[in-house]
Structures are given as C-alpha cells and as structure tokens.
Amino acid sequence: MSTALQQGLQRFYGYERFRTGQEEILESVMQNRHTLGVLPTGTGKSVCYQLPAFMRGGQVIVVSPLLSLMEDQVKQLRARGFKRVAALNSFLGFEEKQQILRKLQHYDLLYVSPEMLQNEFVIQRLQQLHIQLFVVDEAHCISQWGQEFRTDYLRLAEVIRTLDNPPVLALTGTATPEVQADIQHLLGDLEMDEHIYPMDRENIAYFVREVQDQQEKNETMLALLKKIQEPAIIYFSSRTMAESTAAIIRANLPELACAYYHGGMENEDRILIQQQFLAGQLQVICCTSAFGMGVDKEDVRLIIHYHLPSDKESFIQEVGRAGRDGGESVSVVLYSPGDWQIPVHLIEQDLPEKVSIQQLLRFLYQRVKAGHTELPAYELLIQHIPISETQWRFLLYQMEKHDIVKGNHLQYGAKAWKDFLDSIEKFVEGRRKHKLVQLQRMKEWVYTGTCRRQALFADFQHEVSQAKGRCCDNCGDTLTDWQASSAKTQPNRTGWREQLQHLLYQ
Known part of the structure; x- marks a missing residue:
C-alpha cells in the first residue's frame, strides 16, 4: 500500500515524501476504515482525501464549513489540471446547482456545505453515486459550532446513514480528547482509527x-x-x-x-x-x-x-x-x-435566554392549540419573540430531537412540551457554563x-x-x-x- 501511495503522491503532487501523519491516515482510508485524523494546521490535511479521489473509483464527498474555502480549493485543483471536482453550496445560482447535480457521477471530488446536505433532492442524487469516502473537514466545528451555531453539523450522522454508511474520514487541526470523543459521537458513534499528532508548531x-x-x-x-x-x-x-x-x-x-x-x-x-x-x-x-x-x-x-x-x-x-x-x-x-x-457578551448572544425560550414555547403552543401546527417562518416569529435566527435554528433542532417538531409541523401534547422546556433550559445552562470555562x-x-x-x-x-x-x-x-x-x-x-x-x- 505504501508504495502505491508514494507513487500517487509523486504523480499527482510531485512530492517525494509524505508529511507527518499523512501516510498513516491514508493507509487507514484506503482500507475503507472510519478514520479520525488530527494534524497541525497547515500540514496538508487535504492530501488525505484528495489522493483517494485521484487514485481509485467512486466519489469522495467533502463536507466543508466555509463556502470561500470550497471555492478556493476547487479553483486550485482545476488550475493544477484536476477537472473532475466541484463545489455545491449557496454561492451557486439555481441553474449552476442543477448542472452540477445532473453531472454528479462525473466528479471524483465534490465539496458540499452541511446545509446543502439537508436538501432532499441533493440527498437523492447522492444516493445514486458510489461514495468511496465521506469526509468531514475541520471536524472540530461539529463540536464547537454544531451545538448552537450551525446545527446542520449535528445531522451529519443521519446523512451518513442515509448514504448507506460509507467510510468516514474526520479531519481537524485542533481537538482535545473531549472534542475527539464528541466528534465520533456526533457522527454516529463510529469506531474510528485514531491518528492524533502533536498540534504545536515549533516555528x-x-x-x-x-x-x-x-x-x-x-x-x-x-x-x-x-x-x-x-x-x-x-x-x-x-x-x-x-x-x-x-x-x-x-x-x-x-x-x-x-x-x-x-x-x-x-x-x-x-x-x-x-x-x-x-x-x-x-x-x-x-x-x-x-x-x-x-x-x-x-x-x-x-x-x-x-x-x-x-x-x-x-x-x-x-x-x-x-x-x-x-x-x-x-x-x-x-x-x-x-x-x-x-x-462573555458573545456567548450570551449565541444562546437564548431563559425568558426567550419560555416566550417562544408559549407562543408556539398557543398556535398548536388553535390548530396551526405548521411551523411559522422566522420573519413571523420575530414579530412576537425577540430571538436571533441562530437561536431559532438551535431551538428548532432541539425541538426536532425531542419530537416536538416532525417534518414542518408542531406536535400536540402538553407533557412533552413541559418536559422539553425543563430539558432545554438545563442544556442551555450547561452549554453556557462550558463556554465560560473555556x-x-x-x-x-x-x-x-x-x-x-x-x-x-x-x-x-x-x-x-x-x-x-x-x-x-x-x-x-x-x-x-x-x-x-x-x-x-x-x-x-x-x-x-x-x-x-x-x-x-x-
């Protein structure tokens, strides 16, 4: 395996040797094992998923947190002659998205935002592919951002199951043992080969x-x-x-x-x-x-x-x-x-206040009792409740998790709502304390x-x-x-x- 990887590295990148950790992670990936890789920032994590895309059949899906990062990597790869690569995100217009979705099987490497993976049509098209590797880049964002800022990260485990459980590679530059465990849990309690390398940079x-x-x-x-x-x-x-x-x-x-x-x-x-x-x-x-x-x-x-x-x-x-x-x-x-x-102020802004949670649940429950079970749009919501869009997404995810929301509809049941209120208040307070400790x-x-x-x-x-x-x-x-x-x-x-x-x- 190492000989083939060395040849691939030289052929596609022109390098004679791997940097620390790259070869070990690649060997695990090429054996189709779930893998967690922690490498210092700037040491070439992208090689760990780009090389499999170039060397063997099937598609590599890369979940990336920043749209500008996707565009930059796609442009760099195309400039180096790798044409079978694309990015699927909100930067694209409707026609551009449709064109990429129609030609998905022609791409060896597809960058996609976590939000795009909540689109049912996108998932249906991905299900038709042979996905050789599902990559979560900057995987610490699952733990740091997913809990309240970008809750679509927390839905990746369901996406992985829907795509028939392809091998998963989670990559990051920083992760305490606690965050490493968090990443594996939030990706569906996967048993992952762990390749953890020192994060400090001597220079x-x-x-x-x-x-x-x-x-x-x-x-x-x-x-x-x-x-x-x-x-x-x-x-x-x-x-x-x-x-x-x-x-x-x-x-x-x-x-x-x-x-x-x-x-x-x-x-x-x-x-x-x-x-x-x-x-x-x-x-x-x-x-x-x-x-x-x-x-x-x-x-x-x-x-x-x-x-x-x-x-x-x-x-x-x-x-x-x-x-x-x-x-x-x-x-x-x-x-x-x-x-x-x-x-401290930013932490308070990220998480909803106890009063806001109570007002929101009271407002939504009154709508359910009146027979309006469909979720209100955020624009309607803020006319009644002082809550940010980020806080609304956070609470919506938690309501889905507790079966208060199914599909696009609110569920009736007084006890379930009361239990949810108690649960979410404890969860928010726990997150706030965790952030203040950090x-x-x-x-x-x-x-x-x-x-x-x-x-x-x-x-x-x-x-x-x-x-x-x-x-x-x-x-x-x-x-x-x-x-x-x-x-x-x-x-x-x-x-x-x-x-x-x-x-x-x-």
Missing part, C-alpha cells in the same frame, strides 16, 4: 502585550505592522472594529495594502479579498473568525488578536495560519483590562507566568516540542530584533501561459 512564537486602552492597542498594532512588514492577519470579535481598524491602518501605513473581511460581506467580495491576499496583492487582513480556515498561504508571518479569543481551540486554529512554510512567525495577543467581557482557561493563559507554549498545548498533548528560534515572552524572548526569515512578498509576475491558464479557470 511560531507567542507574545502577549497588555495595554491600557484602545489608543495604546492601536499604537502597538501599528508599530508591529510597521516593523515586520510581512503578510499579517489581525483577528477581531467585532465586524465594525475590523472595518474601522482597517481604515486606521490604511491611513497610518499607506505602504501596506490592507482590507477587512467578515461574514456580513457579499460572497463575491469575500472571495475577492481572499484571492488578493493569497496572490500577495494584500499584505494585511483585518477579519473576524470567518477568515482563514483552510486558506493556504505559506508566508503569513504575523497573527495579531486584537480581541481576546473565546477558547484555546479557536486561538490555536487561527495562529496556525502563520508560518506554513516553516519560516519563523509570531503570534501577538493585545489584551486590555475588561477585554474578557467581549467574549474562556476562563484562555484568560488564565494570558496571565500565566510559565512558558506560553507549554501552557497553551497542555490540554491537547503530553509533550510540547522545543521552539525553533523564539519561544514566548515568558521565556525571555522579545520582538526587538526580530526579522522575518522570508523574502518580501512580491507581486506575481507570471508569463503569458500562466496568465492565460488563470483566465481560463475563472
């Missing part, structure tokens, strides 16, 4: 800068950008702050091409920003967590967290976007007193006096590799004389053949 150094207010935070950020002058990503908890800070950077450092990116932008604008950053036309991105997952840019040298991350998993994922080429890179958290209140661990990391690398990865692995170069501020390292190990990013100067190829694959 990333960690620094925390405590500042007193936003003005000092901006001054520190600008000084870092001016000094390093390399590709950088700055993460924010607020869309508004991402936009306004991008304007501050452009005004103070006009030599650095800077843009903002968040989930409130038009799809086309987000794709454009991402492509410009990948091409080296932008050096600095001010963004929310919507940016960066799976973005394959090797020479990012600086990750700044303008706001405190809500948990270590997210932080590790975001920092992992730096130094994918092995060059020395830096993570800087800018922290001011009171910053921890921002993620935030507290992040806050403790910010204030730790021990090695930051050791403290960051202690929950994930037994040993942490020694840093190559600088380690962290608590180990006595500074950024005073730090110079990026890569050359300055230059604009692409491609020949006419490359330019023509790029145009043809748009």
Whole structure:
C-alpha cells in the first residue's frame, strides 16, 4: 500500500515524501476504515482525501464549513489540471446547482456545505453515486459550532446513514480528547482509527502585550505592522472594529495594502479579498473568525488578536495560519483590562435566554392549540419573540430531537412540551457554563507566568516540542530584533501561459 501511495503522491503532487501523519491516515482510508485524523494546521490535511479521489473509483464527498474555502480549493485543483471536482453550496445560482447535480457521477471530488446536505433532492442524487469516502473537514466545528451555531453539523450522522454508511474520514487541526470523543459521537458513534499528532508548531512564537486602552492597542498594532512588514492577519470579535481598524491602518501605513473581511460581506467580495491576499496583492487582513480556515498561504508571518479569543481551540486554529512554510512567525495577543467581557457578551448572544425560550414555547403552543401546527417562518416569529435566527435554528433542532417538531409541523401534547422546556433550559445552562470555562482557561493563559507554549498545548498533548528560534515572552524572548526569515512578498509576475491558464479557470 505504501508504495502505491508514494507513487500517487509523486504523480499527482510531485512530492517525494509524505508529511507527518499523512501516510498513516491514508493507509487507514484506503482500507475503507472510519478514520479520525488530527494534524497541525497547515500540514496538508487535504492530501488525505484528495489522493483517494485521484487514485481509485467512486466519489469522495467533502463536507466543508466555509463556502470561500470550497471555492478556493476547487479553483486550485482545476488550475493544477484536476477537472473532475466541484463545489455545491449557496454561492451557486439555481441553474449552476442543477448542472452540477445532473453531472454528479462525473466528479471524483465534490465539496458540499452541511446545509446543502439537508436538501432532499441533493440527498437523492447522492444516493445514486458510489461514495468511496465521506469526509468531514475541520471536524472540530461539529463540536464547537454544531451545538448552537450551525446545527446542520449535528445531522451529519443521519446523512451518513442515509448514504448507506460509507467510510468516514474526520479531519481537524485542533481537538482535545473531549472534542475527539464528541466528534465520533456526533457522527454516529463510529469506531474510528485514531491518528492524533502533536498540534504545536515549533516555528511560531507567542507574545502577549497588555495595554491600557484602545489608543495604546492601536499604537502597538501599528508599530508591529510597521516593523515586520510581512503578510499579517489581525483577528477581531467585532465586524465594525475590523472595518474601522482597517481604515486606521490604511491611513497610518499607506505602504501596506490592507482590507477587512467578515461574514456580513457579499460572497463575491469575500472571495475577492481572499484571492488578493493569497496572490500577495494584500499584505494585511483585518477579519473576524470567518477568515482563514483552510486558506493556504505559506508566508503569513504575523497573527495579531486584537480581541481576546473565546477558547484555546479557536486561538490555536487561527495562529496556525502563520508560518506554513516553516519560516519563523509570531503570534501577538493585545489584551486590555475588561477585554474578557467581549467574549462573555458573545456567548450570551449565541444562546437564548431563559425568558426567550419560555416566550417562544408559549407562543408556539398557543398556535398548536388553535390548530396551526405548521411551523411559522422566522420573519413571523420575530414579530412576537425577540430571538436571533441562530437561536431559532438551535431551538428548532432541539425541538426536532425531542419530537416536538416532525417534518414542518408542531406536535400536540402538553407533557412533552413541559418536559422539553425543563430539558432545554438545563442544556442551555450547561452549554453556557462550558463556554465560560473555556474562556476562563484562555484568560488564565494570558496571565500565566510559565512558558506560553507549554501552557497553551497542555490540554491537547503530553509533550510540547522545543521552539525553533523564539519561544514566548515568558521565556525571555522579545520582538526587538526580530526579522522575518522570508523574502518580501512580491507581486506575481507570471508569463503569458500562466496568465492565460488563470483566465481560463475563472
């Protein structure tokens, strides 16, 4: 098997050897075993499902969390000559979706959003295929996002059963033992080969800068950008702050091409920003967590967290976007007193309040008693109940799980509704406490006096590799004389053949 995989790697990618963990995961996949793979961010997880798609018959279905990530990977593969690949998501118009669905059997590799897998017609078409592998990319999102943000992740187990239980590959860059167990449980209690590798990256150094207010935070950020002058990503908890800070950077450092990116932008604008950053036309991105997952840019040298991350998993994922080429890179958290209140507020926003749950159930139950069993549209609902669309999706999933909702209809039965109310209030409170504990661990990391690398990865692995170069501020390292190990990013100067190829694959 290893010889065939080595030949495949050389033929399709031009590489002589696998990176850590890739070959072991691939051997499990090629034996049609359910597999969980945890590899550090930036170490080539996509090879673990792309190679089987290229090497053998049948379709590989890849569930991916971000639409821009799908589009980027499809474009990259087509540019390299792999034409039998497509993405099925809400970016596409009706005719484009229909065209892909009509030609599904012609694709070896199909990227699809978890929401699209709730479409009955899509499932019917997938059932007609020979699915050799069902992949859940960025699988930590099942545990982190699925519980309340994107509940369609929690329906993947049912999708897998409907598709006649194909071999499943779950891949992620960060997962505590608790999250690893959560992933396997939420995918249907699968018995999975586990290939878990250390998540720390020896070439990333960690620094925390405590500042007193936003003005000092901006001054520190600008000084870092001016000094390093390399590709950088700055993460924010607020869309508004991402936009306004991008304007501050452009005004103070006009030599650095800077843009903002968040989930409130038009799809086309987000794709454009991402492509410009990948091409080296932008050096600095001010963004929310919507940016960066799976973005394959090797020479990012600086990750700044303008706001405190809500948990270590997210932080590790975001920092992992730096130094994918092995060059020395830096993570800087800018922290001011009171910053921890921002993620607390976001946690409260994600989960519905007890009063809102009671009001919602009272409103829906009155409709059922009056004979209106069909689920109301969200637009009608918010005229009566102050609840966000995310909170509504979360509660709707829970009602389906407890048989309060079947299909598109509410079910009558006073005791069932009372039991559900008790159950959901306990569940929401448990989720809230869980998130606050994760935030507290992040806050403790910010204030730790021990090695930051050791403290960051202690929950994930037994040993942490020694840093190559600088380690962290608590180990006595500074950024005073730090110079990026890569050359300055230059604009692409491609020949006419490359330019023509790029145009043809748009």
